[in-house]
Structure formats: C-alpha cells, structure tokens
Amino acid sequence: MIHASMSQIKLLSPYLTEGYTWLKGNLHTHTTFSDGTHTAEEVIANYEQCGYDFLGISDHDVFTAPHDYQHMTQMVLIPVVEVTSLGPHIQQIGVHQRVEPDTDRQAVVDRINSDGGFAVMNHPNWEWHFNHFPQEMMSDLQGAIGLEVYNGVIERLDGSALASDRWDRLLSVGRQLWGFANDDAHYPTDVGVAWNVVQSPARSADDIMSALRQGQFYASTGVMVKSVEIDGLCIRIETENAQRIRFLTRFGTIRSSTDGASAEWELPDNLTQLKNWRYVRIECYGEGGRMAWLQPIRIDVH
DSSP states (O other): OOBOOTTTEEEEOOOOSSSOEEEEEEOOBOOTTTTOSSOHHHHHHHHHHTTOSEEEEOOBTOOOOGGGTGGGOSSEEEEEEEEOTTSSOEEEESOSSOOOOOSOHHHHHHHHHHTTOEEEEOOTTBTTTTOSSOHHHHHHOOSOOEEEEEEGGGGGSSBOSBOHHHHHHHHHTTOOOEEEEEOOBSSGGGTTSOEEEEEESSSSHHHHHHHHHTTOEEEESSOOEEEEEEETTEEEEEESSOSEEEEEEGGGEEEEEEESSEEEEEOOOBHHHHHHHOEEEEEEEOGGGOEEEEOOEEEEEO
16 A cells, blocks of 8 residues: 655645635526526526526527626626537536537537636436437537536436436546536426535626636535535535535545535545545435535545
C-alpha cells in the first residue's frame, strides 16, 4: 500500500463555506411560445407562488427576454433557450439571443460559449430507447458544463427521469461536469418537481450564473442541504431532511452509506486507490423518494 500525504492529495470541492445564500431555481420550463400550455405570465406566477428565487423560461428555439417580464416578479429571471431542432436538446443559459440550431452539436455549444453563455445537455435518458443524448456524443462534446441528472417531465414520458448513470460514466473517464435538476415543465402539474439550489452572494442574474458555472449548487427533488465541508481527506455534509446519505466514487461505486440527516466520510490514505477513484459525489435520500445530488468533489493526486 502506498500511503498518501496531504502534499500529494487534495479534495477540490466547488462549495463555498461562507459569504453566500442558498437560492432555489428552475432553468427549464416552457410556455405557449412553444409547446407549454400556459403563458409566460402564468408560468412566472406559478413559480413565484412556489417560493422560487430564480427562473429560466426556455422555450424550444425561442428566446424570451427576461427584461420584458422582470417587472412582474421578485424572482431573478435568467436568459435560457432550449436548442431543440436538428439534434439532442441543449440548454443555452446566459445568452441574450437565440443560438442557431445545427446538426453539429459541437458547433451549437461553441456558439453558446462564444456568446458568453454556457451549455447543459438535457434529459439524456428520455425516450423508449433511454438514449436521447447518445453517450458517445456526450463524451465527445467539449465545452458543455453539465447535464440534467434529473428531468421532472420524463416522470410521465418514456425513458428515465434519472441520469446519474450517464453522469458517472462521464465523470469516470475524466469529464468534469455538473449535475442539474429541472422541471422541464409544460403543464402546471409539472411545476416544483426538481430544482437547483445555488450558493450565491447576491440575488442577481450574474451572481447566480457565475455560481452555476463553478458548480456551487446542488440538484434536488426535495432534500435540502445546509452545508458541505472538507477537512483534509474528510468530507462532511449536513442536511435538513435526508434519511440516508451515500458517498460514491468512480462508476458510481458506493463507498459509504449513513442513515440520518448528516454524515461524514474520511477517504483512505491509499494513493493508488485515490488516483483510481477520480472523484467523490454525494447522494441524499429522503422521505417519499425525495433526493439531492451534490456536485463532484475532485480527487487531485500529485
């Protein structure tokens, strides 16, 4: 066994320990501008009533300007478009114009990035074949910052709402990607199924988008996280309502499982083992199937 020292190994967490507020938001919803059943005004009102802090209206290949609606809500409106035509769906976030669809999805991601936004790969396990976003394409696509680890509308469609299997496969081959959870709401009954909770210093679009870029958020269907801390090789998490917490590494292998609302796990000081594991991510399980997915903590081995 080759023992690790703190000079050889670091746990690189995206999470802040101070100077932030948790803000809850959804980045994927539709209106009558595409295939949603309610107007933008009605959708905004629905999310406002549910206590959200930010919202992205993301109609299919249609840009909805946040400033046209910001006056009617206390939520921060984020500019989002779902690039739908000509290939697997990509969430365009932070770009103040519609990015032109292209059969070359790399070209789409490149355009989003060059315009100052960022891209998220949507509902990978949608459709009867569980392969809306082919794994090889996801692996080859450079410049996207994440994928939807959970997409609420797929609960009532063919396929799987959950895509943690896809996420682990990508993380395990060295892709650093964040996991998002969104409603993808088309009907009012789709609202409030899944969301993202961001560590943001202020309630502004720029601060929220910056936190999303850096992975300073968790994805949830109902479990609420209080804090995530790193102390050497020890990871500590505290939640409000988890009943079980699991720590996973490469290819989704469960390394530790604790019943309760808080947990800690100290990684072994085995250098060879840690190098092979690549990352640690945390899944929280709550009552009634509620979950939270934390962003990967990278294991940096020198």
